[in-house]
Amino acid sequence: MNRVQGPIDPRLLALVPPVRGLILRTGVLQALTTVLVLARGVLIGWIAARVILDRGADWDVLTWPVVALFVVIAAHGGVSGHAQRTSSESVGRVVDTLRAKALAALRRHDPRRVQEESAHWREVLTDGIEDFRPYLSAFLPSLVAVVLATPAALVVVLVADPVSGILALVTVPLIPAFMVLIGKLTAAHTRRRLEVTTALGGQLADLLSGSLTLRALGATRQPSRQLRSTGRRHEKATMSVLRLAFLSSFALEFLATLAVALVAVSIGLRLVDGNMELTAGLIALIVVPEVYNPIRQVGTNFHAASDGLTAVEEILELLDEDAKATDTSGAGVDHRGRTYLTHRESPGAAPLTVTGLSVGGRDGMKPENLSFTAESGTITVLYGDNGSGKSTVFLAVLGALPGDLVTGRVTAVPLVRTSYLPARPVLVQGSVEDNLVLLGAERGPATETARNLGFDVPLERCLGPAGEGISAGQSQRLALARTLTGGTGPTLYLLDEPSAHLSPELVETLSAELRRRATAGHTVVVASHDVRLAAIADEVVYL
Structure with a gap:
């Protein structure tokens, strides 16, 4: 320039x-x-x-x-x-x-x-x-x-x-x-x-x-x-x-x-x-x-x-x-996602429907012409190697991508709460409890979910500027706990590589927790290349 x-x-x-x-x-x-x-x-x-x-x-x-x-x-x-x-x-x-x-x-x-x-x-x-x-x-x-x-x-x-x-x-x-x-x-x-x-x-x-x-x-x-x-x-x-x-x-x-x-x-x-x-x-x-x-x-x-x-x-x-x-x-307007993200409120509609989704990037179209439907009470796994576009699908669902990079349509029910776990969860300086309730989760339910996932670090533990002070596995469990602590009403869970840094025993615990959420009527969509999570899915979408 x-x-x-x-x-x-x-x-x-x-x-x-x-x-x-x-x-x-x-x-x-x-x-x-x-x-x-x-x-x-x-x-x-x-x-x-x-x-x-x-x-x-x-x-x-x-x-x-x-x-x-x-x-x-x-x-x-x-x-x-x-x-x-x-x-x-x-x-x-x-x-x-x-x-x-x-x-x-x-x-x-x-x-x-x-x-x-x-x-x-x-x-x-x-x-x-x-x-x-x-x-x-x-x-x-x-x-x-x-x-x-x-x-x-x-x-x-x-x-x-x-x-x-x-x-x-x-x-x-x-x-x-x-x-x-x-x-x-x-x-x-x-x-x-x-x-x-x-x-x-x-x-x-x-x-x-x-x-x-x-x-x-x-x-x-x-x-x-x-x-x-x-x-x-x-x-x-x-x-x-x-x-x-x-x-x-x-x-x-x-x-x-x-x-x-x-x-x-x-x-x-x-x-x-x-x-x-x-x-x-x-x-x-x-x-x-x-x-x-x-x-x-x-x-x-x-x-x-x-x-x-x-x-x-x-x-x-x-x-x-x-x-x-x-x-x-348009002056002063953020148009990310407006060209492809739509909403519908018809009774019985699936919480999430993706039709012909293609997203451009430095490595070409990933994903390309992707279509799937995530029904209430089910677990859907987007399965593929790193770089196949799994995380990009979630960004499109959240309306976080510039509209000129996206073709196709993402249809979501607006009355459904969305809870998102990124591939790299954010931790901030403060105590473990500060990070546990960082996204608005209540302390009691979030603490219970953390214990169910085997997170045994005291809530008073102080973390460094970028969350230093706990291991990668503990950071992942902390982020999972605050993401899975939902509010009232049905929830659409978007979980990007939730089993990263977890031991085999904890992956089994996570799988049981996700199944419990789906049985309660929530919708779980997981992006992963972990075959253990693909095994518990009601539907596997290959990228």
């Missing part, structure tokens, strides 16, 4: 409205800061010249300028403090809006694709977007300062001493030129670092989720070697970015210092020669660093925010793609 090159991506202004307010407030406060800084420089230069020339004899003349100087300094401190407070609040709103919009856009995308890229988006939406804060809190204000403070300071220097102003005007373009050259190098290194960090984050998440199982099997050496290898790659990529950052900072500081030195030498020679007034020379010498300082800050802050820029660029591409898709289908 072609992107308009510039310091501020136009999509950021169009897709994230709080950014416009942040820039407006930053501009107003930066204008006040610029006026106060220049006034301070002029007052200091004038007062110092009067003290030197008059030898401090006429203190009455200096009273009001000194008072004005203290007022300006106090006002500058107040404006700077207010700017920091408002900037922190505004940056928080922008980051929250970006994250919320990205999550909403991912919700409207193909969930199969999102699942494949889950490690990448987890990194982008956590550490990646947090690294964007320096761009908003430091880079944008310094960019506004370049637009406001640099020209204003240049005008003051030109008025005070035209020769110094011309020298500053000639040397100012050198700094942006070097910034562009170094910035292009930094962008490639930063993108590579984000890719390495994403890979490391995905490996860490997978290893932590299965750490207890790996330890039980004694398979810890290979994961340790992989982590060390990825860690070294991460260290190498990070150090390359840091080296470029130090190099760019040195180049910018050197150029700015050299430019100020040229002006200072020019002023000193003319003062010694008697061709310049001391007041004009001091004012120009004090104010001229403010011509270069905003430009130096832009370079420094850009490197501090480069990681966040890489992540946010991907978020903006996601939002842009989502906005275009929404515009073609």
Whole structure:
């Protein structure tokens, strides 16, 4: 996708409205800061010249300028403090809006694709977007300062001493030129670092989720070697970015210092020669660093925010793609499943009927032209190897797929409650009980179901950020318990690989539980390649 090159991506202004307010407030406060800084420089230069020339004899003349100087300094401190407070609040709103919009856009995308890229988006939406804060809190204000403070300071220097102003005007373009050259190098290194960090984050998440199982099997050496290898790659990529950052900072500081030195030498020679007034020379010498300082800050802050820029660029591409898709289908409306998911309320209708269902994806049509009916009080097993489209059928039944990928029809009875167990159940940080009732199940029935499935972990046990703290089999039983704890009325159970990570004895217990649900009048649809579950089915649908 072609992107308009510039310091501020136009999509950021169009897709994230709080950014416009942040820039407006930053501009107003930066204008006040610029006026106060220049006034301070002029007052200091004038007062110092009067003290030197008059030898401090006429203190009455200096009273009001000194008072004005203290007022300006106090006002500058107040404006700077207010700017920091408002900037922190505004940056928080922008980051929250970006994250919320990205999550909403991912919700409207193909969930199969999102699942494949889950490690990448987890990194982008956590550490990646947090690294964007320096761009908003430091880079944008310094960019506004370049637009406001640099020209204003240049005008003051030109008025005070035209020769110094011309020298500053000639040397100012050198700094942006070097910034562009170094910035292009930094962008490639930063993108590579984000890719390495994403890979490391995905490996860490997978290893932590299965750490207890790996330890039980004694398979810890290979994961340790992989982590060390990825860690070294991460260290190498990070150090390359840091080296470029130090190099760019040195180049910018050197150029700015050299430019100020040229002006200072020019002023000193003319003062010694008697061709310049001391007041004009001091004012120009004090104010001229403010011509270069905003430009130096832009370079420094850009490197501090480069990681966040890489992540946010991907978020903006996601939002842009989502906005275009929404515009073609209807503004602000989620059309997933509307073209194929219908409902009927006729008496005695089967809870679920799938007719000629085909779903497109990266591997072609899987499933293709699938038809089956799941009756009340029965167990239906969708049987097939991994990658045959079993999970995709459930996503189609739930209306979670984009309508343009699906052909055929899924007909469901709306009065039937649907309870879904994904192939990778979600666990969150908290206690076992928090996860047991995460989807709205009542504690008592959910606890009883968990005990029936052999889950004997105390409810007070605390789990880590991604549910770490229990084995894969215990996680599966916990997820089964909260899924099978239904409310009132008939329920359509959609269970994706429910026997994963379960021992043979527990598979028998699960089979008996599913049969009990079906006997009670509920509808059970299982996606599995487990022959033990296929053996208890009333109907087996082969994919």
